[in-house]
Amino acid sequence: AQSVTQLGSHVSVSEGALVLLRCNYSSSVPPYLFWYVQYPNQGLQLLLKYTSAATLVKGINGFEAEFKKSETSFHLTKPSAHMSDAAEYFCAVSRSSNTGKLIFGQGTTLQVKP
Amino acid sequence: EAQVTQNPRYLITVTGKKLTVTCSQNMNHEYMSWYRQDPGLGLRQIYYSMNVEVTDKGDVPEGYKVSRKEKRNFPLILESPSPNQTSLYFCASTTRRFDTGELFFGEGSRLTVL
Numbered sequence: 001a002q003s004v005t006q007l008g009s010h011v012s013v014s015e016g017a018l019v020l021l022r023c024n025y026s027s028s029v030p031p032y033l034f035w036y037v038q039y040p041n042q043g044l045q046l047l048l049k050y051t052s053a054a055t056l057v058k059g060i061n062g063f064e065a066e067f068k069k070s071e072t073s074f075h076l077t078k079p080s081a082h083m084s085d086a087a088e089y090f091c092a093v094s095r096s097s098n099t100g101k102l103i104f105g106q107g108t109t110l111q112v113k114p
Numbered sequence: 115e116a117q118v119t120q121n122p123r124y125l126i127t128v129t130g131k132k133l134t135v136t137c138s139q140n141m142n143h144e145y146m147s148w149y150r151q152d153p154g155l156g157l158r159q160i161y162y163s164m165n166v167e168v169t170d171k172g173d174v175p176e177g178y179k180v181s182r183k184e185k186r187n188f189p190l191i192l193e194s195p196s197p198n199q200t201s202l203y204f205c206a207s208t209t210r211r212f213d214t215g216e217l218f219f220g221e222g223s224r225l226t227v228l
Contacts, residue, residue: 009154043219045202090156100145100162100170107156
């Protein structure tokens, strides 16, 4: 069965510092991996996705993630945090492109301090 | 404007009183899905639909029903709500494939069952 684990329910960084949000997945087949962001009182929106092309994926707002099969990881990074990055971030995994099942992690709340 | 619309956005009800949360999308998407979001648990999939008249269970379908009679609508039905169904609910839609499509979310429906 597929699963997603996000390490750390809360991450706090200073403005301008590196953002690193961790995601590890479990999947018996090559997965499709996603990062979504949720701003307060809003629905989720897609940041980036890995679908078996390049292992380093660039997304919106300066975020990127690297798929590492040997580590079963898909960590999200951003070189320099902005106050506007404060939100909840979700990692998600799907077994294939044609399945309807998308499994989300527990979420990580990012706090950005001035 | 492309959007997923949920109604109601907020609802307080009592145990056992049937309710329906509507979801409508205007993007001609084949795939639609319902999730519930609970603190510390992330998003959990309730039901999904790959196309009209095709629905399937997600990870937490107990106590819920869905129907997909039209492509644009995917209502979530709680026949006899219970307090453990108090949650934040999201509807989402995309093209059939996760590798080419982005999952679009509604703004959420916050349900309280007393």
